[in-house]
Amino acid sequence: VLGSAAELADLRTLAAGADVVTFDHEGVPPEVLATLAADGVPLAPSPEAQLMAQDKLHARVELGRLGFPVPPFVHARTPRDVAAFAAEHGWPVVGKLPRGGYDGRGVAVLDGAPGAAELLRDAPAGIVVEPHLALDRELAVLVARSTSGEAVAYPVVETVQRDGMCREILFPAPIDPLLADEAHALALSIAEEIGATGVLAVELFVSEDRLLVNELALRPHNSGHWTIEGASTSQFEQHLRAVLGWPLGDTDPTAPAVATINVVGPPDGTDPATRVAVALGVPGARVHLYGKAARPGRKLGHVTVRGDDPAAARARALQAAALLEGRDS
Amino acid sequence: VLGSAAELADLRTLAAGADVVTFDHEGVPPEVLATLAADGVPLAPSPEAQLMAQDKLHARVELGRLGFPVPPFVHARTPRDVAAFAAEHGWPVVGKLPRGGYDGRGVAVLDGAPGAAELLRDAPAGIVVEPHLALDRELAVLVARSTSGEAVAYPVVETVQRDGMCREILFPAPIDPLLADEAHALALSIAEEIGATGVLAVELFVSEDRLLVNELALRPHNSGHWTIEGASTSQFEQHLRAVLGWPLGDTDPTAPAVATINVVGPPDGTDPATRVAVALGVPGARVHLYGKAARPGRKLGHVTVRGDDPAAARARALQAAALLEGRDS
Numbered sequence: 015v016l017g018s019a020a021e022l023a024d025l026r027t028l029a030a031g032a033d034v035v036t037f038d039h040e041g042v043p044p045e046v047l048a049t050l051a052a053d054g055v056p057l058a059p060s061p062e063a064q065l066m067a068q069d070k071l072h073a074r075v076e077l078g079r080l081g082f083p084v085p086p087f088v089h090a091r092t093p094r095d096v097a098a099f100a101a102e103h104g105w106p107v108v109g110k111l112p113r114g115g116y117d118g119r120g121v122a123v124l125d126g127a128p129g130a131a132e133l134l135r136d137a138p139a140g141i142v143v144e145p146h147l148a149l150d151r152e153l154a155v156l157v158a159r160s161t162s163g164e165a166v167a168y169p170v171v172e173t174v175q176r177d178g179m180c181r182e183i184l185f186p187a188p189i190d191p192l193l194a195d196e197a198h199a200l201a202l203s204i205a206e207e208i209g210a211t212g213v214l215a216v217e218l219f220v221s222e223d224r225l226l227v228n229e230l231a232l233r234p235h236n237s238g239h240w241t242i243e244g245a246s247t248s249q250f251e252q253h254l255r256a257v258l259g260w261p262l263g264d265t266d267p268t269a270p271a272v273a274t275i276n277v278v279g280p281p282d283g284t285d286p287a288t289r290v291a292v293a294l295g296v297p298g299a300r301v302h303l304y305g306k307a308a309r310p311g312r313k314l315g316h317v318t319v320r321g322d323d324p325a326a327a328r329a330r331a332l333q334a335a336a337l338l339e340g341r342d343s
Numbered sequence: 344v345l346g347s348a349a350e351l352a353d354l355r356t357l358a359a360g361a362d363v364v365t366f367d368h369e370g371v372p373p374e375v376l377a378t379l380a381a382d383g384v385p386l387a388p389s390p391e392a393q394l395m396a397q398d399k400l401h402a403r404v405e406l407g408r409l410g411f412p413v414p415p416f417v418h419a420r421t422p423r424d425v426a427a428f429a430a431e432h433g434w435p436v437v438g439k440l441p442r443g444g445y446d447g448r449g450v451a452v453l454d455g456a457p458g459a460a461e462l463l464r465d466a467p468a469g470i471v472v473e474p475h476l477a478l479d480r481e482l483a484v485l486v487a488r489s490t491s492g493e494a495v496a497y498p499v500v501e502t503v504q505r506d507g508m509c510r511e512i513l514f515p516a517p518i519d520p521l522l523a524d525e526a527h528a529l530a531l532s533i534a535e536e537i538g539a540t541g542v543l544a545v546e547l548f549v550s551e552d553r554l555l556v557n558e559l560a561l562r563p564h565n566s567g568h569w570t571i572e573g574a575s576t577s578q579f580e581q582h583l584r585a586v587l588g589w590p591l592g593d594t595d596p597t598a599p600a601v602a603t604i605n606v607v608g609p610p611d612g613t614d615p616a617t618r619v620a621v622a623l624g625v626p627g628a629r630v631h632l633y634g635k636a637a638r639p640g641r642k643l644g645h646v647t648v649r650g651d652d653p654a655a656a657r658a659r660a661l662q663a664a665a666l667l668e669g670r671d672s
């Protein structure tokens with residue numbers, strides 16, 4: 015079925031006779047999902063759960079209401095709302111479009127009212143504003159929850175962002191095991207409370223040793239690509255098991271250390287695919303390119319390296335990614 | 344490109360502009376391969392090397408000529424030829440069609456001249472006849488040889504046949520490390536001598552503690568499916584690296600023990616795909632079904648289980664395969 019993810023007629027064709035309909039992005043408009051659900055289409059996750067990934071404002075409000083730790087925030091409709099929040103928390107603040115942002119798009123560090131006005135031009139219904147937090151680090155926890163209610167969690171990973179985009183996913187996360195346990199419990203509890211089905215990626219801030227929920231994704235997610243080689247069951251298979259109500263797979267890691275580095279289109283516009291043979295010369299490098307058109311700054315693939323030592327695995331993955339991006343190191 | 348693997352015109356369409364043309368079966372007739380090679384199509388492996396997998400008689404003669412250990416054999420054109428060989432080696436003997444056999448087809452244990460006559464009816468040019476050897480066990484060694492000449496070997500596995508069909512592939516093979524070294528050296532030497540490019544599966548008999556070369560396959564092979572999860576680089580990726588002249592990948596195992604059990608269509612004709620959810624409940628079971636129509640006795644998929652203990656991994660893989668085949672154990 016070829017069609018648009020925003021066209022009800024196309025989606026009805028897709029859903030006809032399907033045991034279950036699931037997602038690999040958040041691009042189906044909530045109102046279209048609601049109509050499909052009213053048709054009786056078995057959607058996993060449900061439109062209500064999916065909205066937690068589609069709308070950052072909704073997610074903050076709901077997670078706060080459910081008692082989960084989220085950063086301080088305000089729903090700002092005007093530059094004056096932003097300034098009032100900044101008066102309490104200090105400039106700069108971070109403004110986020112509730113919908114449609116990714117890889118740093120739709121997010122801006124705001125130094126004052128003019129910047130706020132600019133971002134608000136794209137968001138007639140207002141933006142999410144939060145403090146520019148001092149982060150110890152960022153983490154991600156992937157969990158899976160089946161339509162049967164069974165749930166499992168993968169080991170916690172550290173995610174490293176540059177220029178607003180996730181660049182590194184590192185297992186094991188270099189954190190206190192108690193904090194890892196807390197992150198697992200938090201992610202499993204969110205999955206349960208919001209009724210997630212399929213995999214759920216929970217992106218966490220660590221600020222002053224406390225966990226704060228940043229964003230959710232109710233689908234296989236970049237922060238889980240390490241599981242393709244690095245865990246007994248990849249997030250893609252796990253997602254299908256979960257939405258089909260099949261038994262969930264083991265989530266144990268396949269090596270003591272797994273490093274995944276994203277491959278980003280280089281400034282000169284060249285395609286990393288032209289350099290794959292060189293990158294494959296790095297011992298242990300597992301190269302994944304997504305077949306997307308190369309554009310500077312666009313996420314085009316990733317490299318995973320398994321090993322016994324986290325620093326060595328990361329160094330090799332960084333080397334292979336650099337070769338793909340046409341850099342020496 | 345949709346077409347027939349035996350039609351020169353279809354294959355010319357496929358090959359037009361290709362950097363390299365390779366194979367996942369031996370079904371392209373040798374004369375068609377020769378024509379493509381004469382056209383200048385870059386074939387990997389070459390038609391000459393491929394013939395070692397296409398024609399059992401040619402392989403026996405050539406391997407013997409090159410000094411590799413093969414079972415005693417004769418090229419029998421008549422029942423009298425078979426009887427003369429049996430007079431020397433004893434009945435029963437094993438008769439094999441030179442071309443077209445697989446999974447036990449085209450191979451027969453011959454008790455006397457009438458059986459030989461029957462097999463010879465399918466082989467006007469004669470059959471291969473060898474003794475019915477007492478085997479200690481069977482082994483397989485997967486090697487890869489690049490168009491650049493680089494070559495690597497995977498760990499030796501034991502293969503277990505039932506009803507003429509490979510049913511189990513077990514790593515590690517329970518053999519003396521010196522015999523494993525010998526098997527590696529033998530397989531790498533064969534790859535070099537016959538000019539193989541891509542992966543080469545060497546099937547070996549162990550008889551009276553000696554290695555004998557049984558068959559070759561110059562493509563990803565059933566005996567190498569364990570590498571999908573069980574080795575750093577799967578045989579499929581390795582094959583592509585090798586025929587493209589790219590650096591070869593690591594061949595080290597990803598676990599101390601890896602067991603692969605083939606899934607065969609059960610006698611009642613039911614499809615293992617209808618039982619996949621149950622099989623996925625076996626911890627660690629990685630289920631692969633090939634999407635082929637279910638027929639009794641047809642190889643339809645396989646299950647791989649990794650683990651620390653060979654017996655435990657094998658038991659789990661056998662359990663999952665049995666569930667897929669609709670058996671309790």
